Amino acid sequence: MSGIPEPDEFRAEARTWLAGVARPRATGGEWGSGSDSVAVFENWTEEQEREHTARVQEWERTRYDQGWSALNWPQEYGGRSLPAYYEQLYRGEEAAFDVPHRPEIFPVTQALVAPAIGLWGTEEQKSRWLVPMLRTDELACQLFSETEAGSDLAAVRTRAVREGDDAWVLTGHKVWTSGARVATWGVAVCHTDPDVRKHAGITVFLVRMDAPGVTVRPIRQMTGGTSFNEVYLDGVRVPDTDRLGPVGEGWRVTLSVLAAERLDSGSLGLDNADRALDLAGNLSRPLTGGEQQRAADLHLRTLVQRLMGLRVTAALVAGREPGAEASVGKLYATETMRRTSDLVSELLGPSLVADTGEWGTYAWTEHLLGAPGYSIAGGTDEIQRTILAERVLGLPKEPVR
Numbered sequence: 001m002s003g004i005p006e007p008d009e010f011r012a013e014a015r016t017w018l019a020g021v022a023r024p025r026a027t028g029g030e031w032g033s034g035s036d037s038v039a040v041f042e043n044w045t046e047e048q049e050r051e052h053t054a055r056v057q058e059w060e061r062t063r064y065d066q067g068w069s070a071l072n073w074p075q076e077y078g079g080r081s082l083p084a085y086y087e088q089l090y091r092g093e094e095a096a097f098d099v100p101h102r103p104e105i106f107p108v109t110q111a112l113v114a115p116a117i118g119l120w121g122t123e124e125q126k127s128r129w130l131v132p133m134l135r136t137d138e139l140a141c142q143l144f145s146e147t148e149a150g151s152d153l154a155a156v157r158t159r160a161v162r163e164g165d166d167a168w169v170l171t172g173h174k175v176w177t178s179g180a181r182v183a184t185w186g187v188a189v190c191h192t193d194p195d196v197r198k199h200a201g202i203t204v205f206l207v208r209m210d211a212p213g214v215t216v217r218p219i220r221q222m223t224g225g226t227s228f229n230e231v232y233l234d235g236v237r238v239p240d241t242d243r244l245g246p247v248g249e250g251w252r253v254t255l256s257v258l259a260a261e262r263l264d265s266g267s268l269g270l271d272n273a274d275r276a277l278d279l280a281g282n283l284s285r286p287l288t289g290g291e292q293q294r295a296a297d298l299h300l301r302t303l304v305q306r307l308m309g310l311r312v313t314a315a316l317v318a319g320r321e322p323g324a325e326a327s328v329g330k331l332y333a334t335e336t337m338r339r340t341s342d343l344v345s346e347l348l349g350p351s352l353v354a355d356t357g358e359w360g361t362y363a364w365t366e367h368l369l370g371a372p373g374y375s376i377a378g379g380t381d382e383i384q385r386t387i388l389a390e391r392v393l394g395l396p397k398e399p400v401r
């Protein structure tokens with residue numbers, strides 16, 4: 001395919017392609033495989049995580065190999081050099097098909113880490129990492145948070161110390177690492193210079209998760225699953241060729257990953273909100289007035305959230321970095337997830353806890369238990385509000401600790 005197709009033409013082509021490789025998503029409470037909850041992954045055992053990861057990798061390779069992935073990347077990385085919003089056009093079409101939902105590690109690899117490599121990587125790093133990551137042959141997790149460094153990420157204590165001219169030795173303890181068990185690479189935010197102001201002494205490295213000295217320990221969550229992990233870096237040797245960006249400039253690298261994360265989170269929860277509305281429409285009893293109010297409110301939210309998604313798209317079309325729109329979108333999405341929980345709790349009552357499976361294979365308890373985490377992941381609601389206060393409203397900045 002050459003040139004930039006018109007959006008409608010592109011959508012039609014995408015639909016035709018999807019119809020050839022995937023089944024349409026079923027309606028009326030039965031949502032295909034039932035595996036596409038944003039929260040369902042929180043409940044996985046290691047075996048389930050590996051099985052599902054392999055299934056998604058197969059789908060992602062099909063997309064990539066047939067020209068429907070990496071759309072905004074140049075041809076040398078398997079892309080079509082299309083404007084960034086074509087990815088959203090594609091997703092709009094894909095939503096009507098029963099394809100395996102991507103656990104967090106997939107958008108982290110394709111939409112957060114790969115663009116950071118595109119921006120900060122050397123030519124050698126780009127040719128080594130981009131295709132395997134965009135094709136998801138190699139997945140990358142975020143080794144950012146630590147017990148004392150979450151919102152205040154620059155306070156990381158993980159140290160990277162030079163070993164000769166061509167290597168570093170990393171020592172530290174990371175926590176809440178999603179997907180660490182299936183990742184080939186971990187993007188580690190480290191301190192390389194304790195003598196300068198904390199944001200200035202940071203450097204980012206890509207660490208092989210199977211390197212000697214890397215230990216991954218799953219964390220048991222209240223959902224019963226173990227999708228989170230602690231990662232211990234115990235004298236891990238990393239070649240200098242796996243350093244991403246200049247020494248001491250890691251904070252800027254980190255910010256570019258976090259900005260991409262906010263951008264990617266605007267559509268969170270829409271699937272489940274639609275599913276909850278579907279549930280309301282198909283209940284075997286009449287809705288109470290309160291339930292109707294909640295359902296109508298949720299319906300409005302899904303419309304507004306989708307409109308906000310279009311504003312992000314419009315900013316991208318205009319060649320502008322959507323900053324504020326992304327923070328608003330993330331805040332709005334987490335509230336949508338909460339209100340979805342409220343509606344479903346009211347509709348299902350005690351049968352929600354019993355998890356009867358009345359609604360296909362979908363397990364709402366997993367949404368209820370998993371959704372609150374999204375107000376924390378990728379920058380808490382409070383931090384998103386601080387970003388809006390400072391960058392949109394122009395209020396005085398918080399003092400740097």
Ligand SMILES: Cc1cc2nc3c(=O)[nH]c(=O)nc-3n(C[C@H](O)[C@H](O)[C@H](O)COP(=O)(O)OP(=O)(O)OC[C@H]3O[C@@H](n4cnc5c(N)ncnc54)[C@H](O)[C@@H]3O)c2cc1C
Nearest residue numbers: 142143144145150151176177178373376377378379380382
């Ligand atoms: C589902 C999920 C997936 C995650 N995946 C990953 C991952 O893959 N890799 C990774 O590295 N991390 C991951 N995290 C961790 C996540 O990035 C951190 O939990 C988050 O940044 C918050 O840090 P914290 O938990 O240390 O909380 P803290 O920073 O200690 O915050 C505690 C509370 O204080 C508030 N607070 C803190 N500072 C301020 C401030 N300046 N102003 C106002 N309020 C403030 C916060 O909003 C919060 O309510 C994940 C978390 C979740 C829930």
